[in-house]
Amino acid sequence: MPDSSSPEVAVIPSNPSMRTSEDWWAIYCGAFFLVVAFLAVWFTKPSDLAEKLGTKGFKLTSPIAKFLAVPGDWTSDPAEAFVKPAGVDKKGKPVPARNAFPGMLGAFLSIGAVFAFATQIRGVGAAAFLKAYPILFLLAVLSFILAGQSLIKAYNLEYALWALFVGLLICNTVGTPAWLKPAVATEFYIKTGLVLLGAEVLMSRLIALGAPGVFISWVCTPITLVATYIFGQRILKMESRSLNLVISADMSVCGVSAAIATAAACKAKKEELSLAIGLSLAFTVGMMVVMPGFIKAVKMDETIAGAWIGGTIDSTGAVAVAGELVGNQALEVATTVKMIQNILIGVIAFAVSFYWVTFVERDPHGRRLGIGEIWRRFPRFIIGFFLASVIFSILFSTLTGGPELIDAMTKGTTVPLRSWLFCLAFVSIGLETNFRELAPYFKGGKPLTLYVVGQTLNLCLTLAMAWLMFRVVFPQGDATP
Amino acid sequence: MNRGRIALAAWSAAVAVGWLVILPWLSSLPGQKAYIDWLRESRIDPSARYYTEVEAMEPILERLNAELTGRTATAASSGRTPLQP
Numbered sequence: 001m002p003d004s005s006s007p008e009v010a011v012i013p014s015n016p017s018m019r020t021s022e023d024w025w026a027i028y029c030g031a032f033f034l035v036v037a038f039l040a041v042w043f044t045k046p047s048d049l050a051e052k053l054g055t056k057g058f059k060l061t062s063p064i065a066k067f068l069a070v071p072g073d074w075t076s077d078p079a080e081a082f083v084k085p086a087g088v089d090k091k092g093k094p095v096p097a098r099n100a101f102p103g104m105l106g107a108f109l110s111i112g113a114v115f116a117f118a119t120q121i122r123g124v125g126a127a128a129f130l131k132a133y134p135i136l137f138l139l140a141v142l143s144f145i146l147a148g149q150s151l152i153k154a155y156n157l158e159y160a161l162w163a164l165f166v167g168l169l170i171c172n173t174v175g176t177p178a179w180l181k182p183a184v185a186t187e188f189y190i191k192t193g194l195v196l197l198g199a200e201v202l203m204s205r206l207i208a209l210g211a212p213g214v215f216i217s218w219v220c221t222p223i224t225l226v227a228t229y230i231f232g233q234r235i236l237k238m239e240s241r242s243l244n245l246v247i248s249a250d251m252s253v254c255g256v257s258a259a260i261a262t263a264a265a266c267k268a269k270k271e272e273l274s275l276a277i278g279l280s281l282a283f284t285v286g287m288m289v290v291m292p293g294f295i296k297a298v299k300m301d302e303t304i305a306g307a308w309i310g311g312t313i314d315s316t317g318a319v320a321v322a323g324e325l326v327g328n329q330a331l332e333v334a335t336t337v338k339m340i341q342n343i344l345i346g347v348i349a350f351a352v353s354f355y356w357v358t359f360v361e362r363d364p365h366g367r368r369l370g371i372g373e374i375w376r377r378f379p380r381f382i383i384g385f386f387l388a389s390v391i392f393s394i395l396f397s398t399l400t401g402g403p404e405l406i407d408a409m410t411k412g413t414t415v416p417l418r419s420w421l422f423c424l425a426f427v428s429i430g431l432e433t434n435f436r437e438l439a440p441y442f443k444g445g446k447p448l449t450l451y452v453v454g455q456t457l458n459l460c461l462t463l464a465m466a467w468l469m470f471r472v473v474f475p476q477g478d479a480t481p
Numbered sequence: 482m483n484r485g486r487i488a489l490a491a492w493s494a495a496v497a498v499g500w501l502v503i504l505p506w507l508s509s510l511p512g513q514k515a516y517i518d519w520l521r522e523s524r525i526d527p528s529a530r531y532y533t534e535v536e537a538m539e540p541i542l543e544r545l546n547a548e549l550t551g552r553t554a555t556a557a558s559s560g561r562t563p564l565q566p
Contacts, residue, residue: 076505158528173489317529339532403546
């Protein structure tokens, strides 16, 4: 995400070196974490895994899961984010004790060691990175604590927002000290986090899903994305194509995750990513509360309601809340539709990268780009992201106990690692952003108009498609899908 | 002390009051407390960014996994895959 405030798109004639390029190192670092995470589960799996699969109570976990964690939630005592005694919930179910310190230390050491090595080889210097990294990590811890307060969490005000806030606060008051800047590597953290996210983009899951869900997600989402982007360019005449695209993607696909992936794919500016995430979170909170109320008021069928919620609310967690508020059936349909959209991130990021290097960053003289030129300009980390998705999708569907092995690997290692990486990235964005740089993006209210118009189209199209799928094409006798 | 440091100190104090006094108080109000407890019981994290972070999806994923591999689902919510015609 370049710092330039110019709305014009730069032609990137780069031919990244495999030894020093940030994109390649994002792939190396991501691949290292993924290989270690997978082997840890693979070599500790029970020898009789095949027999144990499907037996009640069996759950595969990663042996390194306890060494990778983020701070948890708390209500009145922030210390509970780190250590919480075992207890029971209101229904008498046991709640396990929490000690996040080993997990935080593990994340601190593993990310620090890998990134220090990478910065040294890339010629940036490990010493300067290691001097700044602990402070950046502490700022990320503070962001997780702010985001972990129960009420903040309950309204979907996630850590990306608080990480930005913490960084912005420092940058716009005392200024970001020069000694901290070697660890402020926004794009490197984002790209590595995206390669890790690739292992969770499991195409194989789509095979087990029915046609209605795939239609709702894979037809409505691209139509909304493209229509919103065209509306921004042709009607609103937005100066920044990348801002137009990032807002269109986070609104039509799945909020923050899609915004991060698309922003990296189209080389959006850091301020544009911040603005898109802010818009998405603000609307998500409102839709999470209003949609279930409206659905109940009009007595909408739970299956259609679930599909509508899953296809329109940006954030995955907020989709689960809204679905559960309507009912169990709506929760199942909503989360499944959202999962299909989540998986769409891989294809969207790849398509956006291709569109960007082919049509947006085209030769100023209008010369058509050849395959070699497209390859030369194509962001390499997107290939890492896509490859991780393909490889883990194959492992997921071909290994004995593949789903359990991949689930154990992602939940135990890649989810907390990418959460730390994205949090470090958002703190870094804040530390590099002056409030005054954000002001021009609000000019004329175009981003807000774009979001509102795009979301309105999304709401209408998804509702129509849900009705068409569940009432006309695949009609069901009762409310059960 | 320059203006920047005063501003940082003031913002830090505001955040401390917000997170250590106001938010805990708001969380203790009956309506909000019931909402937070309901989320915990439902195992839903509204701030989850990806489906792999939603605990409430575990039975659904378990069933999808079982269907994919031809095994019998052990999840409490066995039945057809959501969205299958």
